[in-house]
Amino acid sequence: MNLATARSANRAKEVGIRKTIGAMRGRLIAQFFSESILYAALSLLIALFTVWAMLPTFNQLAGKAITLSELLSTQFVLGMLGLVIIVGLGAGIYPAIYLTSFQPVEVLKGKVRAGFKSSGIRSFLVTLQFTISIVLIISTLIVFEQVDYLQNKNLGFSKENVLIIDNVNKLGVNKNAFKDILQRQEGINMVSYSQYVQPNIGNSSVFRPSGENAEDILLFIIQ
Numbered sequence: 001m002n003l004a005t006a007r008s009a010n011r012a013k014e015v016g017i018r019k020t021i022g023a024m025r026g027r028l029i030a031q032f033f034s035e036s037i038l039y040a041a042l043s044l045l046i047a048l049f050t051v052w053a054m055l056p057t058f059n060q061l062a063g064k065a066i067t068l069s070e071l072l073s074t075q076f077v078l079g080m081l082g083l084v085i086i087v088g089l090g091a092g093i094y095p096a097i098y099l100t101s102f103q104p105v106e107v108l109k110g111k112v113r114a115g116f117k118s119s120g121i122r123s124f125l126v127t128l129q130f131t132i133s134i135v136l137i138i139s140t141l142i143v144f145e146q147v148d149y150l151q152n153k154n155l156g157f158s159k160e161n162v163l164i165i166d167n168v169n170k171l172g173v174n175k176n177a178f179k180d181i182l183q184r185q186e187g188i189n190m191v192s193y194s195q196y197v198q199p200n201i202g203n204s205s206v207f208r209p210s211g212e213n214a215e216d217i218l219l220f221i222i223q
Contacts, residue, residue: 001090001091001092001093001094001125002125002129012099015028028096028099028100029096029100032092032096032099032100033088033089033093033096035092036088036089036091036092036095037084037085037089040083040084040085040088040091041084041088043087044080044083044084048068051068055067055068061147063151175193179191179193206218207219
């Protein structure tokens with residue numbers, strides 16, 4: 001819509017000439033909407049190409065293994081087509097309705113061009129566009145900081161080269177013997193039992209040690 005507004009004066013002249021030679025308003029409205037939907041479709045193709053190009057970097061950053069084929073599901077494709085139509089109609093509603101409402105005589109005399117110079121619609125759209133851009137940039141920086149925190153935060157224990165064996169409690173009285181056998185194996189530094197698997201937090205509580213100046217301590221139960 002912002003681009004259409006920037007070119008509105010020239011497009012209004014085009015509309016005036018086409019109306020003069022007999023073009024119907026309905027056909028002009030259909031043309032403007034078709035152009036906007038086409039622009040939205042081209043934008044979608046560029047966005048999909050960008051996603052395809054950046055997907056390996058994103059997977060490496062987020063620790064995922066997402067493929068483009070997984071994204072291009074039937075539901076996703078239908079949603080994107082619907083989004084293209086909605087965005088195209090929204091972006092084309094201004095030139096389609098507003099520009100085609102002028103009389104050819106007013107357009108050809110330059111009255112419409114003079115009116116565009118004093119219109120505040122362009123200023124509003126530019127301000128809105130910059131506001132959205134700033135919000136997106138700030139959101140991107142926040143997400144980047146969160147991902148960096150998740151990847152580099154010290155968890156307080158080493159999560160590398162750790163083997164977890166579930167349901168050891170089913171060994172019953174033999175679990176201590178099983179632990180002793182594991183400890184005698186080369187390459188195993190330490191063996192321990194745990195009721196829960198780290199680092200998930202299942203519950204938390206607050207307790208206060210004894211003493212006059214004792215403060216509340218938040219205790220997390222790992223599960």
